Amino acid sequence: MIFLKRQLPLAITFVMGIAFTFQYYIPHPVSEDAITNVSKWMQIISGFALFLGLASLFHVHAVKITRQVPGWGFSLALYVAMIGTIVIGFWSHGETKVDGGQTAFGWLYDYTMVPLQGTMFSILAFFIASAAYRAFRARSREASVLLVAAVVVMMGRVPLGQFLLPWTWDVTQWLLNVLNSAVRRAILIGVSMGAVALSLKIILGIERSYLGGGRDQ
């Protein structure tokens, strides 16, 4: 049992990791077929993984409803919305359109999900404004540099700024293409090295926290 629970997963990770690292360097059709098939399998497995997130959501709200904790009514609303959507979805065979006409599922998508999701994010527009007002101070030289760059880009990226101060357009282009590129590139190189190090540690079994539980397991 210990082997199945502990060594086997590590062995699988090791074999898969080594095999598909080297796959990259091997142009032979055998290697190409391997990645064709396995990437298709991964598509299917990651489809199942989607349900993993759903399971915990189901659980959390079910607990809220059965224990009737404050605000359980909202959890109930969530359940009703979810089950309603699923029922309508299957009833429409998962299609949003049939012969150019909208199905009930499509209607639900267009008039509830699209506005809800869009609105959630657009709230941030207000918060960014209040943050700009309250927190965006020239506290230090670094903060001042940040502030000036932000204001220039805000000017340069809209027609009114380009019209009033045409130079902001050119400066914005330069900031983005040269200074910003340099920083992003350095961050990219550093972070990629971190990612490669993590992948190597995972393959070699040094890093196991992705398997869950304590770090010694």
Add this chain to the structure above:
Amino acid sequence: MPEAMLPTEVVLGAWVAAGLTLFIYSFLYKDNPLFKLGEHLYVGISVGYSVVLAWHTVFLRLLWEPLQKAVGEAPASPDSYVLLIPATLGVFMLTRFIPQISWLSRIAFAFVVGFGSGVAIPRTISSYILKQIEDTVNPLLTMGAGGLTMGFDLAAPQSGVNTIILLVGVVSVLFYFFFSVEHTGAGMVTARTGIYFLMIAFGAAFGYTVMSRMSLLIGRFRDLITFAGAAYGYATLVLLAVTVLSLVGWELATRRKTGGASPE
């Protein structure tokens, strides 16, 4: 202005969309039941939508139909059943929440993470390291018709002067993230340069993000303005009044209950 007759479901949709939008915006006043309702509906509907689409795409299109076809064509061949391997691993993944057999999920994770790590290593080095080095290492001078020249044109991203700035930026920021030496002396100068580069990039990102968020707001307002039209029965305006009145009512009710202090 002639009034176009809109189909009932479109008008109904407009009322629902406008109502939900305003419920969410009521959060700007403070956290309140209308917002909570909108938010929970949002989670519920998007989860429901994902379930339906995942079922049709993953189970039917990628798994069930190909399996059915393969087995129908060659029921005796073991190759026809090969898709059962990923299906089993997928089911293993779902055992995570059943403590007695949750270890099965480790096998599935090992498979996915192992593949992901292996595939990522050479590609990361190729695209994010070698390719980035390649584009940073450029000659500072160019051989033109009139002999050696150095480009001082800031507007041309590939000019010599920009190559130097890029090089200084990349190296100084990399140095800032170098932890094995203390930032003193020349190291301090380099690290400080790195910080200034970082701050400029963050500033640019801030400006760009402001633009992004405002665009989202514009998009939502565009819908609200459309739905405020006569063709939609002035949905936005009516619902705005309803939302405001509900908030006032809620505020009064909670004040009475808690004796003055409003809840958060």
Add this chain to the structure above:
Amino acid sequence: MKDFARRMVGIDRRIIFLLITAAILLPMLKPFGLPIKVSPEVKAVYDYIEAMPERSVFLLSFDFDPSSKPELEPQAVALLRHAFRKNLRVIGMTHWLTGTGLADGVFSAVAAETGKERGKDYAFLGWSPGGGALIISMGQDLYKAFPSDYSKTPTQGMPVLEGVRNLRDVNYMVSLAAGGSGIEMWYVFGKDKYRFEMAGGSTGVIAPGLYPFLRSGQINGLIGGLQGAAEYETLIGQKGMATAGMDAQSAAHFVIIALVLLCNVFYFMLRGEQGRPR
């Protein structure tokens, strides 16, 4: 004076919210229409499509969901209008499950407007899980990755996909991305190996992070945010949602800039009194 500054710094943020509302709403109701400048990175995408011969294969991946619709939908519409006008064969798909319906809607609408036929002039493949694995899968065999399209028609034998076996047969690809599983992923798992030319369209949030790839030629062009969409609309000479939104965008930016300046004025007024704040 300092009292005033202190009061202003502690101002109820809901007043700022109202200011922003006004800044967006007023120009939308009464636009002033300023000209739009076109940046080289957007022009590059336009030029590439412009130079493609008829019936070339153009892959457009909608890697976003409704939360980024206002920024990326105008880009998608402008690109599709251009591609259909050039009689390209367009293949659409998405990596973001909840964006599927949105992408399908955009395709249908623009196709109807330009009189293009599903299955013959364009195909919408829909969503499939896997991210990077999906791209590899498409690079090897498109028909295995997508056995059928979004409306459940088998992909094998579709006239629009004639001669297309995998990603190697794609002439140009644009990923419209709102986050991680977008442009970079398409490059790393797709273009890097299957050698098609590609560009990106992105939300403003992630655009600055894509400039290193633009410089190194890993993407040949970049359409950034609503401004990028407005630039593309200007290039194809068909004003749309993005151009209409740019006035509101200008006004909102100027309100924010004013707020930042005010914030600093009050900050410097109060600074003497509190000593040197952190």
Add this chain to the structure above:
Amino acid sequence: MIPAALLLLLFWGGTAVAAPPLLSPPEGFRVLDTPNDAGKSLSLVWKASPSDSKNRLVQVWAAESPQAAFNKVAEFPSNTRYVKPGDFPWWAQPAGKGDHYVKLSSSQAFPIENGKRYTVKLLMREGGREAWSDVAGGTAAPNYFNTAQINNLVFVLAFTGVLLGSIAAARRNPHVPLRRIAGLDAVEEAIGRSTEMGRPILYLTGAGDMSEVPTIAATVILGEVAKKVAHYDTTLKVPHRDPIVMAVCQEIVKEAYVEAGRPDAYKDESNFFITGDQFSYTAAVDGIMLREKPAANFFMGSYFAESLLLTETGASTGAIQIAGTDSDHQLPFFVTTCDYTLIGEELYAASAYLSREPVLVGTLRGQDFGKAFIMGVLVLGTALATVGVVADVDGVNYVLDLFKDFK
């Protein structure tokens, strides 16, 4: 000049009636299996000639077997299709620099199969004149290794070696010098202040799951914060959005309390799950901030759009805020709204610095070696490339090619 040309034309024209004049045929024509590929493709190579021009066309004629008839499979101007610098590294060049190079892939018109010998010849045409090259043959085969990418593999192996070496070194001595990280000094200050004010400490581990570096770093730092919290006897609150991260954090916090000698003070409830949904979670955490007014807020791990909603609310309650994230798109907001921010890799470094765990310290050192190496390559590479231009020498490419990405 003109009469001479006329004369020449007349002379040649006269004989042309009998037999077409000879163009110089392509020299050094060879057919080889395309290197570094999956097979079903042949490569054609021949020497460039000074008389190549856009008017002189090259046709490729191929036959399925030495006996079969030749068919035309391609045509292009003779001043195209060269081995260009940057296409191939010097160690995997199919032909000399400046030679012509054409890759012939299997197509419906001319299918190429592995293991079968094909014969190919070239026809040069200009005006009415023609010239055939020698006939050459080749066999396509799939390859087992892409030699053009050998530098990539060397990088992987070298980095693996450095990483394992530095982890081993850190196991022997985890107290290798690491630079001071400014934000970390504030951690103690923040915890102290919370204790004085009798208010809780709020710690967030971000949006990621346990397979992401920033989340791992966040849980490690949580362990160190929890030790100090246990020592000062302050309240710690850690709201979660991933059940697995929560389970890991519970163990880590418990361990920290035991280590600090206060197992009695440990409460399982200090880690609690809210929801996986971004905005529900954010609204709930904002609620906690407003109700309980924590004196210190920690934001570690990876964040998305919710960052500003969290830090803005936190700032309005007057808490000391310390952030650490590698989500570069959110860093501007953390930098402007928090008192201290660990930027990017500083987060990873902080977890190593505080915990001194050999694997973390070793990884950090290994990455530092990598970075030092890359910095060196960038500076020296630029110098070399410039020298190459100034002195007009190609030799520098023997070095520069090592750090390029080839396919």
